[in-house]
Amino acid sequence: MSDTAQGTIREFEYKAEMKQLLNLIVHSLYTHPEIFLRELISNASDALSKARFSQLTGQASEGDGELKISITVDKESRSFVIEDNGIGMSEEELIANLGTVAKSGTLGFMEALRQQQKEKEIDANLIGQFGVGFYSVFMVTDEVVVETRSEGHDACRWTSSGGGSYTIEKIDRKERGTRISFTLKEDAAEFAEEYRLEGIIRKYSNFVDFPVYLDGKKANSVAALWQKSKNELKDDEVNEFYKFISVDYQDPLDYLHVSVEGVVSFKALLFIPQEAPMDMLYQQGALENHGPQLYVKKVLIQNECKDLLPEYLRFISGVVDTEDLSLNVSREVVQSSPVMMKIRQILTSKLLGWFETMAGEQPEKFRRFYKAFGPIIKIGLNTDFTNREKLIDLLRFESTLTDEENYVTLKDYVGRMGDEQKEIYYLSGESRKELLNHPNLEYFRKKGIEVLLLTDPVDVFVIPSINEYDKKPLKSIEKADIDFSKDETGEKESVSKEMVAPLLHVFRETLGDKVEDVAESHRLVSSPVTLVSGKDAMDSQVERMMKMMNKDGSAPVSKKILEINPSHPIIRNLASRCMVDDKDPILRSSIVQLYESALFLEGGLESPVDFVSRMNELIEAATRTT
Template identity: 40%
Template sequence: MAEKKMRFETEVSRLLHIVANSLYSQKEIFLRELISNASDACDRLRYEALTDPDLVAEDPDFKVRISVDKEARVLEIADNGIGMNRDALISDLGTIARSGTSAYLEEHADEEGVDLSAIGQFGVGFYSAFMVASDVEVISRRAGEDQAWRWLSDGTGEFTIADGERDGRGTTIRLNLRKGEEEFLEESRLRHIVKTYSDHIALPIVIAAEDGDESINEASALWTRPKKDITDEQYSEFYRHVGGFDEPWLTIHWHVEGKLEYRNLLFIPSSKPFDLFDPSRKHGIRLYVKRVFITDEAENLVPAWLRFLRGVVDSEDLPLNVSREILQDNPMIAHMRSAIVKRVLTELGKKADKAPDEFTLFWENFGPVIKEGLYEDFENREMILKIVRFHSTTGGDDLISLEEYVGRMKEGQDTIYYISGEDLDAVRRSPQLEGFVAKGIEVLLLTDAVDDFWIPSVGEYEGKPFKSATRAGADLDKISASTADDSEAEDEKFFDDGKVDSLIAMFRLTLNEEVKDVRVSERLTDSVVCLVSDEGDMDLRIERMLEQHNQL
């Protein structure tokens, strides 16, 4: 087929512009990204070969090979993984499928010196090669196919694709290095980069030396090693290998033996992913069976409310030929899921107790997602309630737990009061809070959309019901006041009953069916009037939300 010139889609062009203008100091991350992609290609072929062994019959030993040509200023990274055909080269290297990419790139389009570590969010580490290369050539041949293809681009908006030549399956990426990037032609420098960033890759990474190919990495799955033998730096690099773009906030690594045997290496990010609330967002857990990659789409392995997790789960008991369909209802998957959830919640509970300031950072990033579990996960609801945190009317900027709230409830108080709204400033100014504040009664301030759904579902905590401060039936009379002055004020009468009755009658006549009733209230101390919901009626915030979406 004749050579064909094609244009990158808009998002790729923007991304390449960011790469070209990046001042990112650690340019060597391009090698980490290319090796990671090569490893993934081998993992995917290893899985396909379980049902079609002929795909790897001629070359069963997977590896990544690095070679240099100093005279030509060329660096090559080759693998014998699954490879790509023409359509895959166009779709994988010419477009970006991840949703949300366009908005992110639009936001950073005019920035100079963008930190490229954030670009890892989009799964497009391949383009980091243009930090050091004037042009990039990709020769690839799909396993099971005879035709190879050649993809070439200088990263300025276009690429060409044509017939290529390759003896076997896999992909070779050839970088023509820019002037000033000669360090990446030095064997010692390449060895150092591999040891620093890719030592955890579970297949050999070899470098072409004068006396033959030599393996330069540990080549064992990191999660199979004892924790005591793994450094924080190695954990961090593996975290980036499985999709992280920052430093892990928490690393959870454990080995389960017994009725089922499996290993788990999970990470919680320190930053909130850009697509955390995107319904099409993929889960970040990779499932392996006996070190063989099976899928990164085992959605039943962790619940949606833990979708921020990254890492691997490696089972010794699942069959190697397990299909994604079988995973949907597999009792072993259900068992592992339950154990994973409980272990993660246990570790979060420890962090909340021992490092509350660090836990606050976690909660600001992922609290709204965790609270989805209160609505969706009855089995683990009590454990989740132990770690949820809230702003309150007496907590200032600090977050409090439900245990802390209950521990400082007023004498005579048997209810957990809350108020929900769009943002903290708005709910703090709400006139519905005046009576509570006057009596020193703490009220939880809820500003996440999910709050109005989990509260009715949960109902209570340790026998104490949740009740909205916007409810007309919020009875504060039986609760002790904060001060003697407050108690005396409760007995004072500030109005004439007859005149007030006339005023109430006028309001009822004027407002007619706009409101259910108009009543005298001692809940207000500064405001003249406020709206409340009657017992059993829809909460005010939910009513507003439905009105905004024309549902009322």
């Protein structure tokens, strides 16, 4: 100990594990030294919050001036000062807060640090775990001086070089609050640049609930809009806030303000973008690391917090702010926190309810939303079983009874089904135009039966998993097990059964193992043939998608059933030729040509050269005059 004009300087030893921790930090273990400023501002904000609470509850005097954080830097000398007029600390609090690790588990924390050091990737959020955020300052300096006074206590100066000890002495300080000063290391000189500090403040602390002044100028210019009531929000400021946090040049399509108090308390301001990037729509894992920003007491904790929402909702951007988590919470704690799980549950329910309300009250806005994000929403059907029914009600489809880009719900579809219809029918393909011209649709259009048109690539993977809606099975009209026989009218001229049987035999003999079977069709109206899938086979669109997903372009292909239309003139003509000569080359070539024409419509024709060549031969034979 030694005496000075200010009083007695007392030296204290750090505990053993604290020395090890400081050694790790001092030796630049972290790859994100800018975190020090976030931690210092966070601590100052917390002190100001406590001072405001004490003032509001009459436990402390009002003090002088506004509650604020001030930062002063000098580029030449590399001096750095941050001070606040918050609650301050007594000598006992200095020892408790800065002389020891506030929470247990530090050895486990250090082990995590060592492991990350081996992997050469240090998580910046670990710096705040276990109450050691203040010590991140040793990443940028060799010695720190903390001068502080709390109301009713003597002022003290705490000094440490991050080694094995620290000192405390009484000082003459009139004002309440804390002043932290140090000289930046040479390799940390960037943090004496105003522009660099402005960027860090905007990134991490722009929404702290107190003004942050940098060399006399206010540096956190954007208000914490989510803390306002919904009625206080103005569209212009909300739009600008969205652009700021999302780095989007467009206004959001819509936003949702959430304020929850109860088992957990939080506020949120969430946004739907105008458009979804293509990689977000169809690239596997594109949403894995997306999510709203997580704030604790208006301090940024995670920029992309995926744990706030299920993957299929992570196109939503915005801010979620809670006071039910520790300010220095780590990513690992966030992932396993019951508080986060409850927030996620509430937000998911709020968002799905918001979408449903939008659909009912703002149908045009919902149509734009669904067009942009419908493919992502559908992913939730196979992942979020808790909200599966809500997601099914959100589904929208084009159909044979809607105009292009207009949608029908499953509820709408069932509501206008005829009494005879017991199933919900759909057809999948690449485009509406292609589907409307598909032979398998002919019977349904003739009978006025609505068919859902699935053109979204995601549909073929998620829609079959619904199985049924309102006790009505969903069935692809490409399936061979749909019973059309009871609807036969007998109005059209058709090949007799005596002629159909031998013709089917020749079809099977000619096509061999190219098809599973050849059968008489009851679904065709104006086309001679069509390909359908067996009861348990994949739809043609599913097979096409799987082929596209495989790098080598290969995929298992199930054999189809070829259905022939006995009432079509071509089939009647072939039946007549078959009765005369079942070995007729024109008959056999025509059968192959009909099969490949059906393949062509399915997008599965692999040899167009042979197809065209055979077509030319048939035209030549048909136009021969002798």
